[in-house]
Amino acid sequence: MDGRTPFAGTALQKAVFPNKLLPYLLLAPQVAITIVFFYWPASQALYQSMLKEDPFGLKSQFVGLRNFAQVLGDPDYLNSVKVTIVFSVSTAVLAMALALFLATAAEKVVRGKGFYRTMLIWPYAVAPAVAGLLWLFMFNPSMGTFAYLLRSAGYRWNPLLDGDQAMLLVVVAAAWKQISYNFLFFVAALQSVPRSLIEAAAIDGASSTKRFWTIVFPLIAPTTFFLLVVNTVYAFFDTFGIIDAVTGGGPAQATQTLVYKVYNDGFVNLDLGGSAAQSVILMAIVIALTAVQFRYVEKRVHYA
Amino acid sequence: MAKIELTDVRKVYPGNVEAVKGVSLSIPDGSFVVLVGPSGCGKSTLLRMVAGLESISSGTVEIGERVVNELEPAERDIAMVFQNYALYPHMSVRGNLQYGLKNRKMASDEIARRVDAAAKMLEIGPLLDRKPGQLSGGQRQRVAMGRALVREPAAFLFDEPLSNLDAKLRVQMRAEIRRLQRRLGTTSLYVTHDQLEAMTLADKLVVLNSGRIEQVGSPMDVYEKPASLFVATFIGSPAMNLLPVGEGGVPGVSASDHLLSPGGRPQILGVRPEHMRLVAETDATQPGDAIFELTVNGVEVVGAESFVYGGLPQGGPEVAVRVAGYSHLEPGTQVRAATSHDAFHRFDRESGRRIVVA
Structure with missing residues (x-):
């Protein structure tokens, strides 16, 4: 309540439950889910991150923050941080820019608008690992159709050996899947910009490019900001399937993001303590990132 | 300053819906012409065709001595006041006023001069640094007027600018619009469904009914000698x-x-x-x-x-x-x-x- 709407405020304050237990019962399912799926695993990770297991997994010993020291001093880990930054920024920017472009184009479609939109939304229904496989098949150096085309055009395409190409491939695959989602939000945002504002700007002598950047873009900023948060989180966490299917983190760790490294160190290399320390760091990074986004980026966003 | 001349203007929407069925109208330089009619009579469509926001199916629209049919809205030298004001919500009042001038690459001291003059004329000086969201309905209306004014266009187009205001404010703004128009002498085309607004504002009243002109004349002429049953029942309460x-x-x-x-x-x-x-x-x-x-x-x-x-x-x-x-x-x-x-x-x-x- 912001205090400006006295009726809404008082109405809500007066909604007192006669039963003392009922409110807690109503909250219980949500709280239970959060505890079981977030607080409990998170606290386990926190606990685990301070343990070190012996090579046979028979006993573990408390080592304090030594796991963290080891992880942060590991050049592989620092490389993974760099990879994650490149991957996340590229994926978010590419997914959002393309989605915005497609959404503005969809606005201009006169006939078959619904069909066009539906087709653009479909990729979102594809599971990350499947999306990864699709792109892998298309660009696999030995059997991919597009890889064949690229090579016959004289381009040395081999993402299995070239780290930059591998990165490009996972970025495109990850962005491709997220475009649909972003598209949907951008279409809705564009529709909510009053037509008369654009007409007024047209009369005010702004070209259509200028209208877009000075009127439309600032007005859809809340959506853009929301998508920025969502896409960053997506690139950080939900792209594991794509990376696993397309590159498996390689070649030579060129596409090993933080999440992928957590998995690799913990479940493949069975360094549970180090993996847990990494996931705690990852959690801190995402919390910090989201906080920063809300603190600084949101200030520049105009909510109508 | 310019006259506006409409010659046999038609608007046909896809599906052969004829919204404006051949309107010829002459708006003398400096006069205040009001288009009045019930909703759906084509008055807004006609205004939007003059503004360039709606294509012209046939006929010609001249502003000054130019045929403007094929010109972009920005090239027609008109300014429009919208029903919902259409203020840019993310810009300050000053930003709103100078947006059109900046787009035209006007010198910044000239922009400042015009904005200040308009702000003074409309008494919105203290509001220049506020955002439209912080203004009342009447203040937004003034800012919308100001945005049209600073452009110093050949003609003002008003699309039901007062219909979102409460009754008292409407009467006040009505008088103000009339006074401003007299003072500036800018040719104005004003669309409304409110016959009282039409009667009090117009030099020349144009009554529209289902895409056709029913009668053109001075308000008293129209009132005293309605040309048809439609006009007779539409004007007067x-x-x-x-x-x-x-x-x-x-x-x-x-x-x-x-x-x-x-x-x-x-x-x-x-x-x-x-x-x-x-x-x-x-x-x-x-x-x-x-x-x-x-x-x-x-x-x-x-x-x-x-x-x-x-x-x-x-x-x-x-x-x-x-x-x-x-x-x-x-x-x-x-x-x-x-x-x-x-x-x-x-x-x-x-x-x-x-x-x-x-």
């Missing part, structure tokens, strides 16, 4: 009383044969409520007066005046009579109303056009 006249005259109305004779064609007689008066049984009526025998259905007290609504004995349309002050008549009371025969308007029953009595 309460609407003009209409009485279909058959061979046997109008039951319950006594008058000279001359008045009630259909004159060959079926007619409709019209008389405005203010041209009728209640008379006592004993009152001597003027020769040539028509006398109505009415049963009171209800009374509407406006304040300075009241309207008595009554029915004729044989049914038919209700008749409204204006009475000065407060009427205490109870429903069911029998009254007589009189009206002078020269207060009658005659319309052809088939075409609805006014019959000019020689």
